[in-house]
Amino acid sequence: MSESHPDHLHPRPNLQSRISTPGSKNEVMVSHGRAPWYGPDGKNIEAYVVGIAGGSASGKTSVARAILSALNYVPTVLILSQDSFYNAHTDEEIELAFNNDLDLDHPNAIDSALFAKCLMDLKQGKATEIPTYSFVHHQRMPEKKYIYGASVIIVEGIMALQSPELRSLYDLKVFVNCDSDLMLARRIKRDVKERGRDVDGILDQYLRFVKSSYDNFVQPSSRYADIIVPGSSNQLAIELLVDHVKRQLDTRSLRFRKQLAQMGEDETKLRAPNGDEPLDKQVILLEQTNQLLGLMTILRDRTTSRGDFIFYADRLSTIVVEKALTLIPCKPKTIRTPLGLDYQGLGGDDNLVGISILRSGGPFSHGLRRVIRDVPIGGMLIQSDPKTGEPLLLKSDLPHSVKSTETSGDVKVLLLDSQMGTGAAALMAIRVLLDHGVLESNIIFLTYLIAKQALHSVLRAFPTIHIVTAAIDPKLDEMHIPYNRSTLVLGESAGEADFAIRLVDESDRDHGVDKDQEKPDNRDGLKSEKELGAEKFRIPIKKDMETLKFSRSRAGRDERVGEKRAWVISPGMGHIGDRYYM
Amino acid sequence: MSSPTPTTTCLPASGTNVNKAHLPEGALVLAPTRQLQSLLTIIRDEKTQRGDFVFTSDRIIRLLVEEGLNHLPVVPKNVITPVGKEYEGVSFQGRICGVSIMRAGEAMEAGLRDCCRSVRIGKILIQRDEETFQPKLFYAKLPDDISQRFVLLLDPMLATGGSCLKAIEVLIDHGVQEEKILFLNLIASPEGIKNVCTRFPKLRLITAWVDEGLDSNSYIVPGLGDFGDRYFL
Numbered sequence: 001m002s003e004s005h006p007d008h009l010h011p012r013p014n015l016q017s018r019i020s021t022p023g024s025k026n027e028v029m030v031s032h033g034r035a036p037w038y039g040p041d042g043k044n045i046e047a048y049v050v051g052i053a054g055g056s057a058s059g060k061t062s063v064a065r066a067i068l069s070a071l072n073y074v075p076t077v078l079i080l081s082q083d084s085f086y087n088a089h090t091d092e093e094i095e096l097a098f099n100n101d102l103d104l105d106h107p108n109a110i111d112s113a114l115f116a117k118c119l120m121d122l123k124q125g126k127a128t129e130i131p132t133y134s135f136v137h138h139q140r141m142p143e144k145k146y147i148y149g150a151s152v153i154i155v156e157g158i159m160a161l162q163s164p165e166l167r168s169l170y171d172l173k174v175f176v177n178c179d180s181d182l183m184l185a186r187r188i189k190r191d192v193k194e195r196g197r198d199v200d201g202i203l204d205q206y207l208r209f210v211k212s213s214y215d216n217f218v219q220p221s222s223r224y225a226d227i228i229v230p231g232s233s234n235q236l237a238i239e240l241l242v243d244h245v246k247r248q249l250d251t252r253s254l255r256f257r258k259q260l261a262q263m264g265e266d267e268t269k270l271r272a273p274n275g276d277e278p279l280d281k282q283v284i285l286l287e288q289t290n291q292l293l294g295l296m297t298i299l300r301d302r303t304t305s306r307g308d309f310i311f312y313a314d315r316l317s318t319i320v321v322e323k324a325l326t327l328i329p330c331k332p333k334t335i336r337t338p339l340g341l342d343y344q345g346l347g348g349d350d351n352l353v354g355i356s357i358l359r360s361g362g363p364f365s366h367g368l369r370r371v372i373r374d375v376p377i378g379g380m381l382i383q384s385d386p387k388t389g390e391p392l393l394l395k396s397d398l399p400h401s402v403k404s405t406e407t408s409g410d411v412k413v414l415l416l417d418s419q420m421g422t423g424a425a426a427l428m429a430i431r432v433l434l435d436h437g438v439l440e441s442n443i444i445f446l447t448y449l450i451a452k453q454a455l456h457s458v459l460r461a462f463p464t465i466h467i468v469t470a471a472i473d474p475k476l477d478e479m480h481i482p483y484n485r486s487t488l489v490l491g492e493s494a495g496e497a498d499f500a501i502r503l504v505d506e507s508d509r510d511h512g513v514d515k516d517q518e519k520p521d522n523r524d525g526l527k528s529e530k531e532l533g534a535e536k537f538r539i540p541i542k543k544d545m546e547t548l549k550f551s552r553s554r555a556g557r558d559e560r561v562g563e564k565r566a567w568v569i570s571p572g573m574g575h576i577g578d579r580y581y582m
Numbered sequence: 583m584s585s586p587t588p589t590t591t592c593l594p595a596s597g598t599n600v601n602k603a604h605l606p607e608g609a610l611v612l613a614p615t616r617q618l619q620s621l622l623t624i625i626r627d628e629k630t631q632r633g634d635f636v637f638t639s640d641r642i643i644r645l646l647v648e649e650g651l652n653h654l655p656v657v658p659k660n661v662i663t664p665v666g667k668e669y670e671g672v673s674f675q676g677r678i679c680g681v682s683i684m685r686a687g688e689a690m691e692a693g694l695r696d697c698c699r700s701v702r703i704g705k706i707l708i709q710r711d712e713e714t715f716q717p718k719l720f721y722a723k724l725p726d727d728i729s730q731r732f733v734l735l736l737d738p739m740l741a742t743g744g745s746c747l748k749a750i751e752v753l754i755d756h757g758v759q760e761e762k763i764l765f766l767n768l769i770a771s772p773e774g775i776k777n778v779c780t781r782f783p784k785l786r787l788i789t790a791w792v793d794e795g796l797d798s799n800s801y802i803v804p805g806l807g808d809f810g811d812r813y814f815l
Contacts, residue, residue: 289652290652290654290655290656290672291648291651291652291654291656291674292652293656293671293672294656294671294672294673294674296669296671297659297661297669297671297672297673300661300663300669300671301661301662301663301669301671302661302662302663302664303661303662311699315696315697318644318696319648322617322641322644322645325617326615326616326617328616328617329616330616330617330619330620333620333623335623335626335627335628335629336627336628336629337626337627337628337804337805337806337807338628338805338806338807338808338812339797339801339803339804339805339807341803341804341805343623343626343627343804345619345620345622345623345626345627346616346619346620346623347620347623348620370641370696371641373637477665479665568665569665570663570665570667571663571665571667571668571669572663572664572665572667573663573664574663574664574665575664579664
């Protein structure tokens, strides 16, 4: 196991490739970004786990890879190899290992408790750290590997079906069955070629350990398998397997930004028929002083020049950060003044980090650095999927204190974004932090502007976070903006994290208008239609776009002029990332 | 959103000072949050090095400036947002300028410019006259149209208030209206506040903290030493 890329599990934009080093069995497939892996209630949906067992050189890895490449539309698939979880050895055992006398083919050679714990974490969507085992040193290495964010996990190893703890975590158990002589032939070829061993040594080890292990442990575990796949000429079996996995995944994936907006709207009406309600105590709205209102007026004005916008955005973010910091507890500290007097004061908190939701959280990190010079600032790139309007996690760079499960429980996080419209990006960012073990009550969300609906969506899912904002706007409107697909790039022109933009094709649009005249779709009943201009008309959401499916890449949908739809806060400030950066 | 008031706001009566010193109506103290207390702890500490001292005092000064700016008048102004909606906002009315009392007051200019880009800043040098022991004006360079502006007067430490009173006299001599002066100050003594606010009741004084009092050398205790020296030298 020699995976060298530390952030290998993070999805990258527009990248569909295997990231692995030769000989590595742990492998991650990443593609265009990770769609929500949790429901509107903020609770994680468990990852889908496939366990693949079979004898050594039976073809487990090629079955795993075949599944992997068939699932290339799924953002993150992880192959977890049993090899990482060999026990740490004593000096005597290491000596045996160097003489080929150590039995690594016995179930006890594997740290199944740690294996099950790591797999459980990953299945529940949490970040985890797995051990690394070196076949060169025959020992577990001190460094651990950080893994986060797989929607599908494939576990492979000769003992994968052996321990009941592991078996209970699999959604699908596969056994790869292969003739003993075929496995031995493959093993000899592989070990001579890849591991530089001689045939005598291989056969000696085979007869002493491998054969008896296979007969006593591996082969009998096939009775736990849901499906037994032949180790060669298995094309048809793999196709069946992959079809099953795809069907399972389709029922788990989510589509919910629109649902969020709708739910927030309903709740707003429910709670406050007259549109006036007391703020949740978790929400800190800056005092609406003349100066603040004047600042907001400049920032909201569409005629404000870019220079002014940047200056006042920086100034406002500084004020918001100062306000947020008053929520952070301090410890008593006694110091001596230059006059030689003791003074009982307060000392700050060292466990503070900032995390900005990129790109629109960028302006805030400037304000944060003006207030705390040396605060670590992490970033999460969350953008809307132009096809669906869903938020996608494209990358997360988190400070060390958040990545390590030992320290993340004490970290206080200032989560930065310029506005919160539907709350979809905020939910995703908060979910990432919780998955790393950050306490919900230690998260403070900082922003310029919030739509009332988003407050409800976010606080319903995460009732103990704090939100500090300069303004709360009453409405969230769906805007319809024409676009030309040839100019479209995921991310930049598609929309900022919470300025969700979704694209509708010309063909869909015509179809939709016709349908609309006959039968209005009441699921699309947000209030903006009558305010929309002549070229912005209402389109019902087609039912099949709302079904719960991963975004598989669809061919033949390009080169047409279509329409972007965006949830925008009203009256709002426009696209803050664009106004600040472009 | 609360409706913007078109006229100058009255300064609210303060009562937030931790030492319970009685404060006159024209004086305002920042809310004593834990953050503010830990910031003051840093700049009071004799072991704090210049980098931290400068950074931390700039942070407090920005809070003071923001609070000061809240007391400037605004008028209603409606704008159209980028999404095409109308927003009922306000716009700042009246022009401002800064005036720093040299040399410690110059330390507050960076914080002022952080909040008010390219604001004009005048300077006043006042020192104790060797013969009369009274504060004496040595130098004043002020914007020509200062009489039409609101003035943010900058001096970080208010001990007896002698040089501050002199500086206010200079401003009034230049035609500035008393109620258009906002005096921004980091640490004040109760005596200093009383002297300034009694003499100029219409002026508004905004300070981050009120300390216990003055020692026999008229230094603020517990104080933080000589602000200008620690910031500049």
